[in-house]
Amino acid sequence: MLRSPADWTERSHDLSRLLARAGLGDRAAFATLYERTSSHLLAVVLRINRDRAQAEDILQEVYVNVWRAASSFDAAQSQPLTWLTSIARNRAIDSLRRLQTQPQMRAGAASSAGRDSEDDDVYDTVADESPGPLDLLSRAAEARSLAACMDQLSPNQRQSVALAFFQGLSHAEVAARMRQPLGTVKSWVRRSLATLKSCLDAALHGDSARGR
Amino acid sequence: MDYSRKDLADALAAEYVTGTMRGGARRRFESLLPSHPALREAMLAWNERLMPLTAALAPVEPSGDVWRRISDRLDRRKSVAAGAWERLSFWRGLTGFASIAAIGLAALLANPRAVAPPVVVVLAATGAAASGVAGAPIVASISGDGTTLVTRPITPVALRPDRSLELWAVPTQGAPRSLGVLPGGSGVVALKGKVLAGADTLAVTIEPAGGSPTGAPTGPIVYVGKFSL
Numbered sequence: 001m002l003r004s005p006a007d008w009t010e011r012s013h014d015l016s017r018l019l020a021r022a023g024l025g026d027r028a029a030f031a032t033l034y035e036r037t038s039s040h041l042l043a044v045v046l047r048i049n050r051d052r053a054q055a056e057d058i059l060q061e062v063y064v065n066v067w068r069a070a071s072s073f074d075a076a077q078s079q080p081l082t083w084l085t086s087i088a089r090n091r092a093i094d095s096l097r098r099l100q101t102q103p104q105m106r107a108g109a110a111s112s113a114g115r116d117s118e119d120d121d122v123y124d125t126v127a128d129e130s131p132g133p134l135d136l137l138s139r140a141a142e143a144r145s146l147a148a149c150m151d152q153l154s155p156n157q158r159q160s161v162a163l164a165f166f167q168g169l170s171h172a173e174v175a176a177r178m179r180q181p182l183g184t185v186k187s188w189v190r191r192s193l194a195t196l197k198s199c200l201d202a203a204l205h206g207d208s209a210r211g212r
Numbered sequence: 213m214d215y216s217r218k219d220l221a222d223a224l225a226a227e228y229v230t231g232t233m234r235g236g237a238r239r240r241f242e243s244l245l246p247s248h249p250a251l252r253e254a255m256l257a258w259n260e261r262l263m264p265l266t267a268a269l270a271p272v273e274p275s276g277d278v279w280r281r282i283s284d285r286l287d288r289r290k291s292v293a294a295g296a297w298e299r300l301s302f303w304r305g306l307t308g309f310a311s312i313a314a315i316g317l318a319a320l321l322a323n324p325r326a327v328a329p330p331v332v333v334v335l336a337a338t339g340a341a342a343s344g345v346a347g348a349p350i351v352a353s354i355s356g357d358g359t360t361l362v363t364r365p366i367t368p369v370a371l372r373p374d375r376s377l378e379l380w381a382v383p384t385q386g387a388p389r390s391l392g393v394l395p396g397g398s399g400v401v402a403l404k405g406k407v408l409a410g411a412d413t414l415a416v417t418i419e420p421a422g423g424s425p426t427g428a429p430t431g432p433i434v435y436v437g438k439f440s441l
Contacts, residue, residue: 046272
């Protein structure tokens with residue numbers, strides 16, 4: 001089970017080999033890749049698009065794309081789990097766009113977009129079983145450097161980033177959820193990302209300097 | 213906008229990866245990636261920073277049906293590509309192309325002013341002392357609607373790996389505007405806003421790998437061509 005970013009690199013090692021073989025047309029390797037990664041990618045997609053049937057359709061699209069693009073995967077440029085997760089996130093975010101252009105479909109799905117304040121209560125009751133974005137952020141921060149970097153953010157900054165990243169909310173949607181002006185939220189997100197960037201990059205360079 | 217500027221590329225990539233960049237902006241960012249290495253690099257770096265955050269999510273097992281559907285789709289692709297079918301699909305593809313061309317022609321005839329012809333610009337080699345740059349020109353084609361520019365070298369351009377070719381729109385007044393780098397002389401550039409406004413010249417310079425670090429040309433001009441829209 002994948003619990004902290006520390007496992008990320010470890011798992012990525014095996015996945016690189018599987019992806020390389022899938023890129024050469026090895027279906028068995030691709031099946032193993034699916035077995036090892038699909039439950040993570042479905043969790044990522046479901047955070048952004050809560051409709052289970054749609055999420056599984058998205059997952060299907062993601063893996064068909066991965067099969068096609070496997071030969072172009074460059075292990076020197078990114079870790080396989082990072083690459084797979086980013087493909088899944090992009091598909092899920094694109095699916096929200098399509099959802100918003102179909103207003104008649106929004107009755108059930110509107111709560112996931114958290115569009116205006118009236119939706120908040122519905123949203124919260126729907127979401128009550130799974131951990132909130134803030135819990136996720138602190139869980140993700142178990143790895144040492146990430147935890148130290150998260151501590152540098154104010155609570156509001158942390159929440160704004162968590163909502164945007166995990167739930168796939170736009171700036172306007174985050175502002176509505178937090179009942180804060182759009183400009184304020186925008187600058188929270190921007191400053192959080194700048195802080196995380198310099199902190200994580202510094203930690204990374206420190207680690208490699210120590211010969212990790 | 214000059215996407216080779218590191219701070220700008222970084223800010224855009226951060227919004228893209230976080231997911232707050234939406235709609236048209238998101239699609240535009242994706243269309244710019246192939247020809248703008250600075251954007252691509254910034255995006256990859258943000259992916260590595262943020263994607264591990266998702267490690268905290270509890271896995272959700274997909275239903276068995278999902279893998280069956282994926283598997284079926286891959287099987288279908290395979291059988292179409294196999295053996296004699298390959299030839300059939302080739303002809304199918306060709307007739308498909310012919311009917312698309314016919315539809316295109318019909319649209320053109322029905323509405324002759326809707327589709328403006330592309331503008332072709334020949335960028336001649338200047339002969340500036342630079343290794344790997346051939347004497348043959350690079351041809352640039354600006355789509356009739358002015359949204360896309362495609363370049364192709366007549367003969368391949370082989371540069372040192374630590375150098376890139378960068379394309380610039382040069383206005384009659386003011387500073388050159390970067391249109392992106394051209395790997396091997398080939399590139400597809402989405403022309404944003406009025407990036408060509410007032411420009412009458414396209415120029416290609418040799419820059420450090422990934423494009424000019426300053427946002428202004430730093431290397432010798434190796435190809436140049438005049439145009440008017």
